[in-house]
Amino acid sequence: MDPYGLRRVISPAGVLPQRADVLDPALPLGEDELSIEVEALNVDAASFRQLEGAVGGDPGRIGDEVLRIVRARGKMHNPVTGSGGMLIGRVRALGPRHPAAAALRPGDRIATLVSLTLTPLRIDGIRAVRTEIDRVECDGEAILFATGLWARLPDDLPETLALAALDVCGAPALVARHVRPGIRVLVLGAGKSGALVAVQARASMGDDGAVVLADRSEPALDALGALGVADARLRVDATDPLAVLAAAEGAGGRFDLVVNCASVPGTEMAAILAAKDGGTVIFFSMATSFTAAALGAEGVGKDVTMLVGNGYAPGHAELTLDLLRRHPRLRALFEQRYAR
């Protein structure tokens, strides 16, 4: 058993696959591994922009560069940006001791929910590079370890829609654990994860409680406002903690739960100040600074529970796809904005 894929690490020895320079995708399938017949890579946006910048916008040359990286590293781990992406394909084979051995069958279409930076990958040929959606359609094989997350691609939702939602499915799942009826929730950042979080918060609290959206962009607020789940919208810059605090006070007071989905740095203090004493802040923004949060709360003597937004919670993929199914306006927003 090799739940973290250590035996596939070629160099440096002894590190986890994500930190490895080179992985070996060619080993025979382990008893707790799963192999995937790859259909397409959804390359991380930062990585794709870097590739475009390096070789120009020509799809053929981008494809060559992807091939070169994957041949050199045994994974699509962009050495410049350090980022990966996810992939979709069909189950080729399942080791008998893989946790999904009973749940999946060869031929099932799945998306990987772990980064390509730790996914052993071999590419046999590239069929197309679709620069408008950062996608590389290719033939090849990928390996998932026993701890590697995946989601079955639903039959009833367009693939791009499902992928757009699965990309951030940890956020609504974690929020569902922390919302109780009657509490006040502030969603900082009205983007993709903010939309899922707002809808989940409303679903978890029912009509008893408040969901408030904050963003500096009026169009973003309008788009999420149209979901019909929020009690108020605050047009305010999350990098200005005092403006956010004033807006919060004006919208009924501080919040039991603040969910930081902002996409820019410097929003820790706004989240901390907008929370009640004894409240909770969940940081989903990848721009979060650990020290800014830890020292910021101490600096203002704020007793607030601060959570690192874990991208995984059991059942997160199904929970998120169900949100899209049950909420037509959310689905429409995703189709319009995120599922190109």
Place this chain on the structure above:
Amino acid sequence: MDPYGLRRVISPAGVLPQRADVLDPALPLGEDELSIEVEALNVDAASFRQLEGAVGGDPGRIGDEVLRIVRARGKMHNPVTGSGGMLIGRVRALGPRHPAAAALRPGDRIATLVSLTLTPLRIDGIRAVRTEIDRVECDGEAILFATGLWARLPDDLPETLALAALDVCGAPALVARHVRPGIRVLVLGAGKSGALVAVQARASMGDDGAVVLADRSEPALDALGALGVADARLRVDATDPLAVLAAAEGAGGRFDLVVNCASVPGTEMAAILAAKDGGTVIFFSMATSFTAAALGAEGVGKDVTMLVGNGYAPGHAELTLDLLRRHPRLRALFEQRYAR
């Protein structure tokens, strides 16, 4: 009322005092402020080393440099390191609406538990610079805002001992909230905060449960082992997650709670892997990377609650001083190692 001290920010306008370039320590005392007759600054170690490096080890020149910074900025906020420290002194005056108006009286000796980087300060003269303990003895006045944390200096403990413990008093206080009888707790890093956390964990769980210490240093483990609160010691490098996991498995299995008190970067995965599914990790290390924690847990599909170690919890100072009072071996360790 001005709980965050905004009116004392000279530039840039509208930011919180910690982010300000210049504060005004000369304004008349606000109704929710507290003024302190300063006795000494305990300058942050990183800041003190920088000052020594910049002007040489001469105490007089270091003092001149401190004076220069405080005159320029209205606070002892080292512009190179960005760090501050804490101060001790006697209460000079209390605004009638300061939260401590009933608890403190002029003349009481207190330590500030918020950073000097946000504390308005005027220095009238320097009496001594004690380079061996990073201390600047001086006359002057400092201001605490309503949200600024402080602790009364105890009569029954040496001042250096109390200060060494108060410096990290948030850690045991937060741990006390998360330890229940019967759980298994791993303390990663056998330093100052690790010692307080281990003793608090044992106190909170009683005899029912396990406290395990991990550190790469044998002497550090021996020192904390002598406290008599730990069931096992693991000599292991916290930057090697697989070694920590193997050691954890060998010491009775994974942990309900992992408290990361390591002082080096790259220890997030060790803490995550050593926790049980459904367990909790509290990150107190200031070297914690937010993205390493968030993406690391997702990368191995680990359902773990990850907390940013808030330096403040109500009652944290008294809780920590009481630990020292009730635990003679802990007090001896602090006197020997940290209370120079």
